[in-house]
Amino acid sequence: MEILVKTFEELTKQELYEILQLRSEVFVVEQDCVYQDLDGKDQKALHVFAKKNGRFAAYSRIFKPGDYFTEASIGRVLVKKCDRKYGYGQKIMKASIKAIQNNFNQKDIHISAQLYLKKFYESLGFNQVGEEYLEDGIPHIAMIKN
Structure with missing residues (x-):
């Protein structure tokens, strides 16, 4: 598995299309949730994604402090449904945390977590606030993770 971190400008048109397709597949279709995914924040984010055999398997976007929350943050975390049994959620989150430390020199990270994933995020050092x-x-x- 290959993990990449890119700015919005560095994404190819194909990568951006696959990211938006996967976010729609998971958050809109699978979770049956109508919401405004294209929120104008992708341009500020760093996009962290994992590719397996040339296709997207997992994704997140990260922000420096002040761009989304007061602290650095991680959002839009997802793993393609057929890839959820391989631990890619842990891998994409660990890569996102590392990318925040490397790119923003931050340790405090804020997330807005779906409640059913509380234990998953706690296993990565996050605590409910x-x-x-x-x-x-x-x-x-x-x-928050400190």
């Missing part, structure tokens, strides 16, 4: 809330009709919690 605040109460549960709805985001696009899905229960979420704020989590």
Whole structure:
């Protein structure tokens, strides 16, 4: 598996298309959630993605402090459904954390996590802060890693 980190400008048209296709596949179709994925923030993000045999298997986008939350942040974390049994969620998150440390020199990381993934994110060192809330009709919690 190959993990890449690219700015919006560095993404090829094909990579951008595959990212948007995969985000739509997971967040809109699979989770049956109508929301505005194209939020104008992709241009500020670093895009972290894993390719397996030349195709996208996992993805996230990361932000420096102040671009999304006060702290550096990770969002749009996903693993393609057929690849979820291989531990790629852990791999893409660890690569995202490392990319934040390498590119932004930050250790504090904020995420808006879907509630059902709380234990997964806790296994990576994130802790819940605040109460549960709805985001696009899905229960979420704020989590911080220091």
